[in-house]
Amino acid sequence: xxxxxxxxxxxxxxxxxxxxxxxxxxxxxxxxxxxxxxxxxxxxxxxxxxxxxxxxxxxxxxxxxxxxxxxxxxxxxxxxxxxxxxxxxxxxxxxxxxxxxxxxxxxxxxxxxxxxxxxxxxxxxxxxxxxxxxxxxxxxxxxxxxxxxxxxxxxxxxxxxxxxxxxxxxxxxxxxxxxxxxxxxxxxxxxxxxxxxxxxxxxxxxxxxxxxxxxxxxxxxxxxxxxxxxxxxxxxxxxxxxxxxxxxxxxxxxxxxxxxxxx
Amino acid sequence: xxxxxxxxxxxxxxxxxxxxxxxxxxxxxxxxxxxxxxxxxxxxxxxxxxxxxxxxxxxxxxxxxxxxxxxxxxxxxxxxxxxxxxxxxxxxxxxxxxxxxxxxxxxxxxxxxxxxxxxxxxxxxxxxxxxxxxxxxxxxxxxxxxxxxxxxxxxxxxxxxxxxxxxxxxxxxxxxxxxxxxxxxxxxxxxxxxxxxxxxxxxxxxxxxxxxxxxxxxxxxxxxxxxxxxxxxxxxxxxxxxxxxxxxxxxxxxxxxxxxxxxxxxxxxxxxxxxxxxxxx
Numbered sequence: 001x002x003x004x005x006x007x008x009x010x011x012x013x014x015x016x017x018x019x020x021x022x023x024x025x026x027x028x029x030x031x032x033x034x035x036x037x038x039x040x041x042x043x044x045x046x047x048x049x050x051x052x053x054x055x056x057x058x059x060x061x062x063x064x065x066x067x068x069x070x071x072x073x074x075x076x077x078x079x080x081x082x083x084x085x086x087x088x089x090x091x092x093x094x095x096x097x098x099x100x101x102x103x104x105x106x107x108x109x110x111x112x113x114x115x116x117x118x119x120x121x122x123x124x125x126x127x128x129x130x131x132x133x134x135x136x137x138x139x140x141x142x143x144x145x146x147x148x149x150x151x152x153x154x155x156x157x158x159x160x161x162x163x164x165x166x167x168x169x170x171x172x173x174x175x176x177x178x179x180x181x182x183x184x185x186x187x188x189x190x191x192x193x194x195x196x197x198x199x200x201x202x203x204x205x206x207x208x209x210x211x212x213x214x215x216x217x218x219x220x221x222x223x224x225x226x227x228x229x230x231x232x233x234x235x236x237x238x239x240x241x242x243x244x245x246x247x248x249x250x251x252x253x254x255x256x257x258x259x260x261x262x263x
Numbered sequence: 264x265x266x267x268x269x270x271x272x273x274x275x276x277x278x279x280x281x282x283x284x285x286x287x288x289x290x291x292x293x294x295x296x297x298x299x300x301x302x303x304x305x306x307x308x309x310x311x312x313x314x315x316x317x318x319x320x321x322x323x324x325x326x327x328x329x330x331x332x333x334x335x336x337x338x339x340x341x342x343x344x345x346x347x348x349x350x351x352x353x354x355x356x357x358x359x360x361x362x363x364x365x366x367x368x369x370x371x372x373x374x375x376x377x378x379x380x381x382x383x384x385x386x387x388x389x390x391x392x393x394x395x396x397x398x399x400x401x402x403x404x405x406x407x408x409x410x411x412x413x414x415x416x417x418x419x420x421x422x423x424x425x426x427x428x429x430x431x432x433x434x435x436x437x438x439x440x441x442x443x444x445x446x447x448x449x450x451x452x453x454x455x456x457x458x459x460x461x462x463x464x465x466x467x468x469x470x471x472x473x474x475x476x477x478x479x480x481x482x483x484x485x486x487x488x489x490x491x492x493x494x495x496x497x498x499x500x501x502x503x504x505x506x507x508x509x510x511x512x513x514x515x516x517x518x519x520x521x522x523x524x525x526x527x528x529x530x531x532x533x534x535x536x537x538x539x540x541x542x543x544x
Binding site: 001002003004006008010011014015023029030033035036037039040044080081083085086123125126154 | 299305308310332362365368372374379381385413414447448449476480
């Protein structure tokens with residue numbers, strides 16, 4: 001058997017539900033060939049299970065070891081890793097849950113997993129500066145309408161089932177809860193995630209801030225952002241509201257770049 | 264061809280020890296950094312590596328190059344590795360004599376190869392291409408293995424020696440891996456060591472393993488055992504002054520325990536009369 005065929009057979013033996021021992025493997029001094037191969041068969045599953053347990057420790061606490069074990073066993077057996085880093089493989093778990101029975105009907109659990117995944121993504125996101133609000137002092141009044149913003153790579157908004165952030169905070173203990181209580185009474189909540197000075201943060205945002213942030217992240221300028229807010233609020237003067245959003249984004253460390261008239 | 268200057272006695276950089284390393288001055292000469300933990304990522308880990316790099320030499324040690332795979336070389340991976348190396352200026356870059364997957368799958372393990380002439384040609388060619396891309400010699404490490412293949416045409420030490428010459432690469436000699444494989448496969452670790460060309464060895468690994476009676480697994484979760492210390496002493500006599508480090512990846516003890524193991528390595532190295540020539544032909 002040549003090298004390519006051997007590697008294909010070895011990999012197929014590991015990925016199959018029941019181990020298939022490649023014919024090339026020899027008996028050893030103290031173990032037969034099947035027992036020797038199991039070191040690799042088991043290691044693949046154990047390594048991914050350990051990574052999933054670390055990445056979704058809150059989900060594991062919420063589901064309990066037995067149900068969490070069933071979930072990650074199903075994931076590992078049906079979705080071979082195609083990622084260089086095991087951590088990246090773990091990121092596919094919420095999508096697997098969304099597509100697979102019995103989890104696909106359990107939105108609360110899926111969104112909980114998605115919440116935890118986003119914390120990890122924010123923690124590992126690329127670096128970028130976080131500008132101080134004093135940056136805006138250098139902007140001439142005439143330039144404000146054309147002002148554009150770029151956000152830190154860790155910034156992300158997710159629409160999740162109402163109560164997801166609080167459920168996470170409860171699982172982690174009150175001392176870890178960084179989520180404000182601004183959630184409106186609705187089926188969904190929008191959670192904003194970001195990293196600042198190495199720490200990962202999240203908070204619920206209302207529909208107005210969600211719209212403003214989406215506009216700004218989509219490279220709308222400040223005038224366009226205000227127009228979008230005004231449309232939502234039937235033409236009210238929203239400049240003060242937009243300025244308040246901006247102030248909070250800067251204070252939270254969300255803004256990495258400002259420009260004037262940039263697309 | 265001059266070997267890189269020895270770095271002394273180092274440790275695998277792991278998050279458990281970040282605070283202690285940054286706040287104190289442990290008797291550690293250098294750190295080995297797992298490349299993949301920092302490639303394409305930002306945030307606190309990168310910031311900490313920046314701080315540590317200001318005070319210590321580092322080497323980059325990879326687990327995903329998959330140099331022995333029959334899948335095409337992953338140039339996205341190599342590009343990210345090169346960017347990391349450009350940023351942190353490691354003393355050298357290393358990875359393992361293994362493969363991690365084919366057909367787009369990654370098994371996240373250091374998988375063994377048959378020691379055949381075909382494999383030798385294949386891996387030597389790939390190492391040369393990687394070295395051309397990275398513009399530097401890399402170091403290749405012998406792995407612990409748990410199976411042998413009927414196809415093998417030579418023993419592992421012969422394969423490693425031939426590979427280093429053909430690819431013109433360095434060797435990272437893992438003392439514990441040789442002991443683990445020698446137990447699992449029933450070969451003489453001392454003879455293995457004698458086959459390795461001293462002029463190619465620029466780094467030694469020490470680690471612990473788990474003992475399952477019928478076989479041993481390279482788990483890096485235990486102290487270095489006596490027989491591995493003895494083999495290390497022989498490696499010091501054989502290879503001369505070589506950068507040495509301890510890998511610990513689980514069941515983490517206090518940092519002082521690992522520093523004590525490094526001190527023991529220092530004493531052993533200092534007392535070992537060298538048979539090595541530091542410069543290759």
